[in-house]
Amino acid sequence: MISVLLVDDEALVRVGLRMILETADDMTVIGDAADGRAAVDAVARDRPDVVLMDVRMPGLDGLAATAAIRARPRPPAVIVLTTFDADDTVFRALEAGATGFLLKDTPPHDLLRAVRLAAAGDSMLSPGVTRQLIDRLTAEDRTRRRRDALARLRDLTERERQVLVEIGLGHANAEIAARLHMSEATVKSHVTRLFDKLSATNRVQLAIAAFRAGIVE
Numbered sequence: 209m210i211s212v213l214l215v216d217d218e219a220l221v222r223v224g225l226r227m228i229l230e231t232a233d234d235m236t237v238i239g240d241a242a243d244g245r246a247a248v249d250a251v252a253r254d255r256p257d258v259v260l261m262d263v264r265m266p267g268l269d270g271l272a273a274t275a276a277i278r279a280r281p282r283p284p285a286v287i288v289l290t291t292f293d294a295d296d297t298v299f300r301a302l303e304a305g306a307t308g309f310l311l312k313d314t315p316p317h318d319l320l321r322a323v324r325l326a327a328a329g330d331s332m333l334s335p336g337v338t339r340q341l342i343d344r345l346t347a348e349d350r351t352r353r354r355r356d357a358l359a360r361l362r363d364l365t366e367r368e369r370q371v372l373v374e375i376g377l378g379h380a381n382a383e384i385a386a387r388l389h390m391s392e393a394t395v396k397s398h399v400t401r402l403f404d405k406l407s408a409t410n411r412v413q414l415a416i417a418a419f420r421a422g423i424v425e
Contacts, residue, residue: 210327213256214240215247215273216289217265225260228316235323244273251277251284257327259286263301271301278305285326302412330380330411358421363405369423371398375411376418
């Protein structure tokens with residue numbers, strides 16, 4: 209069973225998320241929290257596999273809570289829940305170690321898939337939010353950022369670059385394996401090497417690296 213912690217300052221949102229997750233036979237909601245401080249305490253106490261984290265909350269917000277949770281030994285995956293107008297905050301949350309991000313109006317089946325992927329060490333990106341983040345990044349000194357990003361990719365093999373492009377497009381390991389005609393185990397090996405070579409801690413950071421370098425548009 210995949211254990212999930214829900215974090216949102218709106219009780220109705222937590223109830224709605226719980227109802228969706230409880231339709232899945234392989235998931236259980238082990239608790240919820242209304243702010244970041246309670247979320248950090250709940251993670252220490254209950255050790256969930258995945259945390260669904262709101263960004264904007266009173267007291268300790270989702271950004272600070274994500275950083276605190278991801279700094280723990282063997283931390284859970286954190287999926288940030290957001291709206292279109294929170295792109296700057298989401299980007300900072302991803303850099304703090306969030307596994308991925310979804311819009312709050314994400315269809316239930318996509319939410320369930322995202323939780324399963326996160327629990328397996330994979331991630332799911334909301335394309336609309338990804339595009340907004342990348343637009344902001346590329347607007348900030350596009351030439352210098354792209355040059356620096358390309359330099360980071362210099363030591364990648366051709367196959368590793370292909371896998372990085374697929375990650376940038378938001379594809380999961382199984383999808384990448386099918387598209388590049390390789391086994392899923394081989395894809396996982398390439399992803400592990402990408403983490404090491406690009407000093408990344410999650411797939412979202414790999415996707416950002418691909419967009420910054422311009423190998424994914």
